[in-house]
Amino acid sequence: MSISTSPSQPLPPEDSSRPEEGQRASSVTERLVEANRNYARDFTDPGMDARPVRQVAVVACMDARLDLHEALGLELGDCHTIRNAGGVVTDDIIRSLTISQRALGTRSVVLIHHTDCGLLSLTEDFRHELELEVGQRPSWAVESFKDLDQDVRQSMQRVRTSPFLPHRDDVRGFVFDVKTGLLREIDPGMPRGE
Numbered sequence: 378m379s380i381s382t383s384p385s386q387p388l389p390p391e392d393s394s395r396p397e398e399g400q401r402a403s404s405v406t407e408r409l410v411e412a413n414r415n416y417a418r419d420f421t422d423p424g425m426d427a428r429p430v431r432q433v434a435v436v437a438c439m440d441a442r443l444d445l446h447e448a449l450g451l452e453l454g455d456c457h458t459i460r461n462a463g464g465v466v467t468d469d470i471i472r473s474l475t476i477s478q479r480a481l482g483t484r485s486v487v488l489i490h491h492t493d494c495g496l497l498s499l500t501e502d503f504r505h506e507l508e509l510e511v512g513q514r515p516s517w518a519v520e521s522f523k524d525l526d527q528d529v530r531q532s533m534q535r536v537r538t539s540p541f542l543p544h545r546d547d548v549r550g551f552v553f554d555v556k557t558g559l560l561r562e563i564d565p566g567m568p569r570g571e
């Protein structure tokens with residue numbers, strides 16, 4: 378999978394593309410809203426507490442192929458799922474984990490990266506390209522990586538060294554294989570290349 382700052386399909390001229398783009402986007406959303414009406418029709422309030430039953434927060438990539446609840450046997454109400462591009466532990470992930478642990482009682486952290494991640498094909502040049510295109514450099518790092526295992530280790534390390542988190546003992550990291558559906562655990566201590 379490759380990602381660039383440019384849209385993958387060349388866009389038609391501005392004035393002809395806009396209505397079509399808008400229509401396409403709204404029809405997707407309309408389907409979601411319609412699906413929600415069906416969902417709500419049979420919905421009964423489960424009367425759950427906001428505190429996750431299994432006291433766990435799962436940090437994972439936003440990848441569309443990764444169904445966390447199915448892959449981990451989780452039920453509604455079991456966990457917090459915190460996702461971003463790459464499943465990288467950024468300041469905002471630490472923010473969510475801090476709230477998860479301090480306000481909502483989670484104790485364990487599970488980190489999940491996955492094979493064929495879009496972040497593997499990006500570099501920090503992405504920011505430079507963005508700056509050239511739009512005239513402004515983003516304040517955030519791309520957080521791209523070349524080595525999945527090493528990035529999982531770095532993410533585990535970021536959780537384990539965060540002063541904001543009271544529970545840092547049970548932090549485990551995995552790579553999800555999008556072809557087999559299996560998780561592979563990453564040894565936090567193993568140095569790169571071994």
Ligand SMILES: [Zn+2]
Pocket residue numbers: 438439440462463464491493494495496
């Ligand atoms: Zn990914």
